[in-house]
Amino acid sequence: xxxxxxxxxxxxxxxxxxxxxxxxxxxxxxxxxxxxxxxxxxxxxxxxxxxxxxxxxxxxxxxxxxxxxxxxxxxxxxxxxxxxxxxxxxxxxxxxxxxxxxxxxxxxxxxxxxxxxxxxxxxxxxxxxxxxxxxxxxxxxxxxxxx
Amino acid sequence: xxxxxxxxxxxxxxxxxxxxxxxxxxxxxxxxxxxxxxxxxxxxxxxxxxxxxxxxxxxxxxxxxxxxxxxxxxxxxxxxxxxxxxxxxxxxxxxxxxxxxxxxxxxxxxxxxxxxxxxxxxxxxxxxxxxxxxxxxxxxxxxxxxxxxxxxxxxxxxxxxxxxxxxxxxxxxxxxxxxxxxxxxxxxxxxxxxxxxxxxxxxxxxxxxxxxxxxxxxxxxxxxxxxxxxxxxxxxxxxxxxxxxxxxxxxxxxxxxxxxxxxxxxxxxxxxxxxxxxxxxxxxxxxxxx
Numbered sequence: 554x555x556x557x558x559x560x561x562x563x564x565x566x567x568x569x570x571x572x573x574x575x576x577x578x579x580x581x582x583x584x585x586x587x588x589x590x591x592x593x594x595x596x597x598x599x600x601x602x603x604x605x606x607x608x609x610x611x612x613x614x615x616x617x618x619x620x621x622x623x624x625x626x627x628x629x630x631x632x633x634x635x636x637x638x639x640x641x642x643x644x645x646x647x648x649x650x651x652x653x654x655x656x657x658x659x660x661x662x663x664x665x666x667x668x669x670x671x672x673x674x675x676x677x678x679x680x681x682x683x684x685x686x687x688x689x690x691x692x693x694x695x696x697x698x699x700x
Numbered sequence: 701x702x703x704x705x706x707x708x709x710x711x712x713x714x715x716x717x718x719x720x721x722x723x724x725x726x727x728x729x730x731x732x733x734x735x736x737x738x739x740x741x742x743x744x745x746x747x748x749x750x751x752x753x754x755x756x757x758x759x760x761x762x763x764x765x766x767x768x769x770x771x772x773x774x775x776x777x778x779x780x781x782x783x784x785x786x787x788x789x790x791x792x793x794x795x796x797x798x799x800x801x802x803x804x805x806x807x808x809x810x811x812x813x814x815x816x817x818x819x820x821x822x823x824x825x826x827x828x829x830x831x832x833x834x835x836x837x838x839x840x841x842x843x844x845x846x847x848x849x850x851x852x853x854x855x856x857x858x859x860x861x862x863x864x865x866x867x868x869x870x871x872x873x874x875x876x877x878x879x880x881x882x883x884x885x886x887x888x889x890x891x892x893x894x895x896x897x898x899x900x901x902x903x904x905x906x907x908x909x910x911x912x913x914x915x916x917x918x919x920x921x922x923x924x925x926x927x928x929x930x931x932x933x934x935x936x937x938x939x940x941x942x943x944x945x946x947x948x949x950x951x952x953x954x955x956x957x958x959x960x961x962x963x964x965x966x967x968x969x970x971x972x973x974x975x976x977x978x979x980x981x982x983x984x985x986x987x988x989x990x
Contacts, residue, residue, distance in 0.1 A: 673936070
């Protein structure tokens, strides 16, 4: 095979390769799914005063259940909500929920809020005046002496 | 004369600025004269009056303050005189002790030496009557009569705080919409009675500073975060006031978040904050007169 023939052979192969690529591109292009259209956003009516009150009462009820250790019961109750209702429930309780937030994220926000409320109120105690505290201490010391 | 102390153990809640703005608001009301004390050894308020943002001193005040120190007429010197065993409180109150910001707004600056009061080098029993006696001196002096006196207290329970809280008419607690500020409110309310007794515990007013507006098209009054912590503050206050039999109120009026408020001491209250401060004062006054 002389040089001329070799060059012809390479050019033919290149032409073939080019065609193959063209076909491949066409195939990839045709197999691409059209961009899925987002479902149109349905704007729900704003929360009414009554609805907010109801959601806040429910939140307080669930929080108490959660405090009493019935975590799974709270979860079951929340699972019953549709995602939209759960978002509205979160919004009524001033949680930062968005219109596209998935259910588990909203549930997470509720759980964070429960924990935060617990932390905020767990140390609420009635402090005694200093004089009473000293008296208690003195009494303890006295008891120690006696023993 | 009504006495109002602002305190919060948590620093950075805007205590100094809101106290200043409330004082200014009251001083601009008809026939009202206001006096404000800076009792915080960090001297935030005094420094805000002394130098501008670029560190340039305001000559009129610094000249006066130098004389005040030279003549031993600072609040610390008054305290020193008060705690010296003597049959009377030998400290004359005059224009070298009180600085005139305007005709109706007067000021007693802090001095670094107040740090000694944190170390309790003074007798606690003696100091507790200090502010009461000092106010008596001011009332009986030739100085103008003050309708309202504000105290910017340190973010700790120093001897001076104790002295103020044991004689003031109302304690104001500014809070911010954040977890630690609300948690701090719980701790502060729980410790106030313990620290002030056997003196009667004054009325306590709580208000939200730096309240945030909701974003977007929301028709809520506040951002979710602000509303949550406001609700929490109500819950804490309800619990503590009920259990400790204290007169505590969370005011409906709030002070919105504004960057410009930082310059309020030198440049006056930003225009859009004047009304919120007026509304807050109206509520405080109502609570005072209850």
